[in-house]
Amino acid sequence: MTLPAIEGRALSRTYGGFRALDGVDLKVARGEVRGIIGPNGAGKSTLMDVLTGRAATRGGTVLLGGRDISALAPRARQRAGLARSFQKTNVFLDLTVGEQIRLAGRCATLDNGEEVLVALGLAEIAHRPAADISYGDRRRLDLALALVGRPQVLLLDEPAAGLTVEESLAMADLLKDLARRWHVTVLLVEHDMEVVFGICDRITVLHLGRLLAEGTPAEIRSDPRVISAYLGTAA
Ligand SMILES: Nc1ncnc2c1ncn2[C@@H]1O[C@H](COP(=O)(O)OP(=O)(O)OP(=O)(O)O)[C@@H](O)[C@H]1O
Incomplete structure (x- = not known):
């Protein structure tokens, strides 16, 4: 593997x-959906918190594009190219869709707000206040806000939560397409x-705070340890 986009070494949290x-331990290649x-x-969630600096790791190291960012605060990690979107939407209901994207663009090092609006199919509803748009559109707006500035690495917490099956699959396709196009x-x-199995290039499985398995969707789907610890009951 060339230099991973993001790497975690011996990440621990108590x-x-x-x-x-x-x-x-975690190594994710550039452009990969993991x-x-x-x-x-x-x-x-603890792994995400440790990668973004929301929670401190105990002795472990986080590298972004090969740079050790372990000592950086969350804002500095964000400026270095690490974005995160939470399950709870971060949208301001009083502002219009366009105003929020433009505001985020002004705060980012790269203002690609207009490009993001179009790519996420939000241009037609840019004039509408977020309070008036559907939940599915709000989730898309969340994803759009995380993509403003075109981060190197984007951490997403359940982007499909609360969506219908069709909306989830559309969101997954969109995500995969944008990851490819924008690297x-x-x-x-x-x-x-x-x-997960539809769009991920590789999958990491955690169990009781430890790495249980890592592999392609086909490898993970047929791994007896994963079936026993998770898939057998989740499916
Ligand atoms: N702030 C905290 N204080 C105390 N315990 C915590 C805290 N955050 C997480 N934990 C504990 O650490 C463990 C891992 O939690 P974490 O939220 O990372 O799991 P998860 O895999 O994201 O779970 P879920 O799928 O339910 O969101 C859990 O037992 C949780 O109770």
Whole structure:
């Protein structure tokens, strides 16, 4: 592998005496869509928190494009090219779709707001206040806001949560297409296995804070450890 877009080495996090993340290694190639899956409490959100700096790692290292960013605060990691979108939407309901994108563009190092509006199919509703658009469009706006500035690496927390099956699949296709076109590396925490197996190049499986398996969707789907720990019950 050439230099990974993002790499975690021996990432660990404890809460009190409890090990939420225990020595996890991760290497994600540039432009890859990586799924992060595992049962509830496996450590998926903690891994995202440690990568973005929201939670400190204990002894581990985070590298972005080969640069050690472990000592940087979340804002500085964001400026370095690491974006994150949360399950809860970050949208301001009083502003129009266009105003929010333009505002985000002004704050970003690269103002690609207009390009993002068009690419995410939001140009036609740019004049509407976010309070008046559908939940599905709001989720797309969330994704759009995370893509303003064209981050190197985008961490997404359940982008398909609350969407209908059709909306989830459309969101997944859009994400895959944008990752390819803009060479954005995506780490996706998602419980919708159709989305994960449909668009991820590789999948990391966490269980009890540890790395249980990593591989292509076909390898993960047939891994007996993954079936026993997660897929057998999740499917
Ligand atoms: N701030 C915190 N304080 C105490 N314990 C925490 C905290 N954050 C997470 N944990 C614990 O760490 C473990 C891993 O949690 P985490 O949220 O990372 O799991 P997850 O895989 O994202 O789960 P889910 O799929 O339910 O979102 C859980 O047992 C959780 O209770």
